Amino acid sequence: MFLGLDSSTQSLSALVIDPARGEIVREVSVNFGAELPAYHSPSGFIPGGKGGEVHADPRMWMEALDLVFAKLTDGFDLSRITAVACSGQQHGSVYFDATLEQRLATLDAGVPVVDQLSPALTRATAPIWMDTSTGAECAEIAAAAGGNAEVCRLSGSIAIERFTGPQIRRFHKLDPASYEKTAVIHLVSSFVGSVLAGKSIAIDHGDGAGMNLLNLQTLDWDDALLDATAPDLRAKLPPAAASATIAGPVSAYFVEKYGLSGNCQVVLSTGDNPSSLVGMGATAPGTIVISLGTSDTFFAAMENAVTDPQGFGHVFGNPAGGFMSLICFRNGSLAREALRDELGLDWSAFDSAGLAGTPAGNDGKRMLPFYGPEITPRRDFDGPVRNFPADASAPVQVRALLEGQFLNMRLHSLWIGEKAELIRLTGGASQSNGIAQLIADVFQAPVERFAIANGAGLGAALRAAHACGHDLAKLQADFCKPAAGSRLEPDASLAAVYDEALADYRAML
Ligand SMILES: Nc1ncnc2c1ncn2[C@@H]1O[C@H](COP(=O)(O)OP(=O)(O)O)[C@@H](O)[C@H]1O
Ligand SMILES: O=C(CO)[C@@H](O)[C@H](O)COP(=O)(O)O
Known part of the structure; x- marks a missing residue:
């Protein structure tokens, strides 16, 4: 073991x-x-x-x-x-x-x-x-x-x-x-x-x-x-x-x-x-991992070490050899928690109120979703910036925050130059079904999750086994399996909605 x-x-x-x-x-x-x-x-x-x-x-x-x-x-x-x-x-x-x-x-x-x-x-x-x-x-x-x-x-x-x-x-x-x-x-x-x-x-x-x-x-x-x-x-x-x-x-x-x-x-x-890259079975290029821990991160194994001229992205070593790209967002789970607490909701109400109760694109109501300093883009925000009244209903606010977070992620990962073909989610907030579907729709890519949300811990255990002679590909085939029925497909009819939302978001930044 x-x-x-x-x-x-x-x-x-x-x-x-x-x-x-x-x-x-x-x-x-x-x-x-x-x-x-x-x-x-x-x-x-x-x-x-x-x-x-x-x-x-x-x-x-x-x-x-x-x-x-x-x-x-x-x-x-x-x-x-x-x-x-x-x-x-x-x-x-x-x-x-x-x-x-x-x-x-x-x-x-x-x-x-x-x-x-x-x-x-x-x-x-x-x-x-x-x-x-x-x-x-x-x-x-x-x-x-x-x-x-x-x-x-x-x-x-x-x-x-x-x-x-x-x-x-x-x-x-x-x-x-x-x-x-x-x-x-x-x-x-x-x-x-x-x-x-x-x-x-x-x-x-x-x-x-x-x-x-x-x-x-x-x-x-x-x-x-x-x-x-x-x-x-x-x-x-x-x-x-x-x-x-x-x-x-x-x-x-x-x-x-x-x-x-x-x-x-x-x-x-x-x-x-890097450990989650191993634990999510993504050490070969092709699969993007989004980790929703305290930070939100977006990363993938790299074919070639391409650096980000704007300075948002990083190149780290891939524990399986070669390199990985990574972009980090500071206003991840703690920003979601801040709005959840402001609205007096629990996670399940946050999901259902915000995402089930509002249309994709939020009728044009957008938010720069930053409760404090942000890393990507690097700016000392004092609080979220809205193009709608701050006392809007809870569902509108939740959708504006979440759409803002993942539009921000899509915008700042464009430098990698490849469309996401498959996204695997890990970290505490990956347990939210509403967030997982939203990511599929914003990126227009299928999303998979595993039975556990701790990709980093699993990656560490897989690395220990690999260093002792176990074949990494076999370990990943056995352990890095999406939970049954966990794959979410993007709703293709929303592609244009999120292209328009991305243009709006870019203009607000
Ligand atoms: N159902 C949920 N929906 C949204 N966020 C959640 C949910 N469950 C847990 N979280 C968030 O997950 C975060 C912890 O994730 P975790 O991956 O353990 O963080 P870290 O690895 O940075 O310590 C908490 O801040 C919490 O807000
Ligand atoms: O700064 C980064 C990555 O560059 C963060 O992703 C930290 O590694 C914290 O990770 P979590 O505790 O949020 O998983």
């Missing part, structure tokens, strides 16, 4: 697969806001950050790791796990002093992980992907590296506020003494994998490409980008390596405390989106 962990924005989830039976045999999850209230992070991050700062408490992730294993072992024998792999929300970074390695190597099974590792933190909080505070640092990095076109050519993305390099630069500028004391900088994904392995593990090419530091040709940290970012940075970064690399056996901490086998191997971690 193989274990996949996914440390995303709002939860840490774990999923066990049995390839012999082609079945998911266990799924548990820890919701940070609900189950770790002491961190005062209802949506997985510390609210109220100033100047675009969005950080999370890395101690919360450490505590969640013990909690998720405690849940996993309840009635389940973890000695049957052959290997484990992790994924994590992308771009977030965790900073440690030189005692980290010794602490990881000697974790005491009698003491929680958080008590043993938190004294090594050199930055109390971890910037995460929602952070937009590094505009100045992005401009400085671009200038030092020869311009954004060059940063994009080297790393697959222009300098982007949430990416780890600009975040590291900001830390160096704000607190040079703590930067100096920092010996190791991990991504969220490689940090969780390092705790499991009892040593610092490498950063994979999937998540590493979200740092503005990895050279996509050499697949190593790029000296020009390192120099443009912060001093002595190479020495503070783990090496970059292929996603399918086995890092070594699991730490004795997890053997003694939770009954994992001493032979259980830890495979390198990757980002939650």
